[in-house]
Amino acid sequence: MSNLKLWLFTALAGIGLILSAAEQDRYELRFQKSVAPAGGAGEVGRLRFDSELYDAVGDLKAELRFYDGQGREVPFRVRKAVTEPERRNTFDEVPSRIIALDQQGNTGIFTVENPSGAAIGMLRVDTADRDFDKTLTVEAGDDGKNWRRVAGPQPFYDYSSRGPLRNVRIGFPAVKARYFRVLIGSYVENEPLPSSRVITGSGEPRTERIWMERRLKVDAVALLKPVEGTVHAGKEELFAYALEPQGERREENGWTVLTFRSLREPLAELEIRSSTPDYVREAVVFGSTDGRKFVRLAAAPLFRLRFDPAQPDSAPVKLAETRYPFYRVEIRNDDNRPLEDITVQARGPGYFAEFLTRDRPAELRYGGDVPVPKYDLPAVLDRMQNPAVQEWKTGPGKANPEFRADRINLYRWLPGAALVILGTVLCWALWRGIKTIEQP
Numbered sequence: 001m002s003n004l005k006l007w008l009f010t011a012l013a014g015i016g017l018i019l020s021a022a023e024q025d026r027y028e029l030r031f032q033k034s035v036a037p038a039g040g041a042g043e044v045g046r047l048r049f050d051s052e053l054y055d056a057v058g059d060l061k062a063e064l065r066f067y068d069g070q071g072r073e074v075p076f077r078v079r080k081a082v083t084e085p086e087r088r089n090t091f092d093e094v095p096s097r098i099i100a101l102d103q104q105g106n107t108g109i110f111t112v113e114n115p116s117g118a119a120i121g122m123l124r125v126d127t128a129d130r131d132f133d134k135t136l137t138v139e140a141g142d143d144g145k146n147w148r149r150v151a152g153p154q155p156f157y158d159y160s161s162r163g164p165l166r167n168v169r170i171g172f173p174a175v176k177a178r179y180f181r182v183l184i185g186s187y188v189e190n191e192p193l194p195s196s197r198v199i200t201g202s203g204e205p206r207t208e209r210i211w212m213e214r215r216l217k218v219d220a221v222a223l224l225k226p227v228e229g230t231v232h233a234g235k236e237e238l239f240a241y242a243l244e245p246q247g248e249r250r251e252e253n254g255w256t257v258l259t260f261r262s263l264r265e266p267l268a269e270l271e272i273r274s275s276t277p278d279y280v281r282e283a284v285v286f287g288s289t290d291g292r293k294f295v296r297l298a299a300a301p302l303f304r305l306r307f308d309p310a311q312p313d314s315a316p317v318k319l320a321e322t323r324y325p326f327y328r329v330e331i332r333n334d335d336n337r338p339l340e341d342i343t344v345q346a347r348g349p350g351y352f353a354e355f356l357t358r359d360r361p362a363e364l365r366y367g368g369d370v371p372v373p374k375y376d377l378p379a380v381l382d383r384m385q386n387p388a389v390q391e392w393k394t395g396p397g398k399a400n401p402e403f404r405a406d407r408i409n410l411y412r413w414l415p416g417a418a419l420v421i422l423g424t425v426l427c428w429a430l431w432r433g434i435k436t437i438e439q440p
Helices: 002-021 023-030 049-055 194-200 377-385 406-436
Strands: 030-036 042-050 064-069 077-080 088-094 097-104 108-115 120-127 134-141 146-160 168-176 179-186 218-227 239-243 249-250 254-263 267-273 277-286 297-306 316-322 326-332 343-349 351-356 361-366 389-394
Touching: 049 406, 064 351, 077 377, 088 120, 108 267, 120 134, 120 179, 134 168, 146 168, 179 218, 179 389, 239 267, 254 343, 267 277, 267 326, 277 316, 297 316, 351 377
Parallel strands: 042 389
Antiparallel strands: 030 361, 030 389, 042 351, 064 361, 077 351, 088 218, 097 108, 108 179, 120 168, 120 218, 134 146, 134 179, 239 343, 249 254, 254 326, 267 316, 267 343, 277 297, 277 326
């Protein structure tokens, strides 16, 4: 009887140790915030993460927990913010053919027939030529003799040897006409070209031209009609995040170098801008965990063409989503003057937690080495049909008073120790039972 009592006591003690170890998450999370509704009502609560949480949490889907007012864990899931669905218009090419060619001075003229009679909203010139700088004008007419201007003149160029800079399209309000006339003209000879500033940099005394007086070899002129677009699903929504400059800007061997500190927000792109009027450069982005050793993340062309209002500035440098605490931006100038007044804006996705408001979470704890929680909540939320969403907010972050560094290791080996004890007791009980049966 005493052996049975010992076995029962040991088993209950082991179970107790395992259950107490299951509460270790509360003690391993270093920080905490209060959480509360921001107003309104809804079945599903949504709490967007802030920079303070990003800086303290490594795994955004694991190292945080929600608790209610009684200390019970509240199930949640982590998601990315996405934009609302949108309708995008497109353009379809219609049958067309060049029916006449002409030249007036240094201007090439192409007459294009639109046999379909469709309303045209864009025109594209197909040419294999590269490195040119000209103008493009479009006129429309019903009889091929009397013309009215519908677009232009606008810059028409290709700088593909220096970057993805090519503008061979021209858009305009949709117009119905049987014929379209396309005028491709060169800039006036002996006049400074806008492109000269692009090639040599702002303020350079010399000019360097890439335009040709000869007519371009035009393969085709495409007419495109506007088409009402389809509804596209929402895409990943990007938010602006702050970068804190580290040290002074440096000029090293033809490169401009800038270093920044981040709060480990999830960055997806860096938008780099300068007040210099017209330029074409290359930007390279690096990341670092300690501010000393940097790894290359991405590179992209960097340009601004103010002489062409239709040409947007260069796109931001795209990054695979990353959360480094330090970033370095290097801009290659070659023989050009360094860019002036450089600004860098970081953007990235936003993460938020979702939970059922009926669970009434009261506290968020975060910043610790804890595993990914396993809940059936995601399936529950996915089955809900268009639930009302209630936005939640957090209070200021503070240290978790229950965090104890010495408890972490203790709780980590307690489950293993409890299992070893239980296994030992079971083996001993089995051995005792066998010995009892063997006795005459």
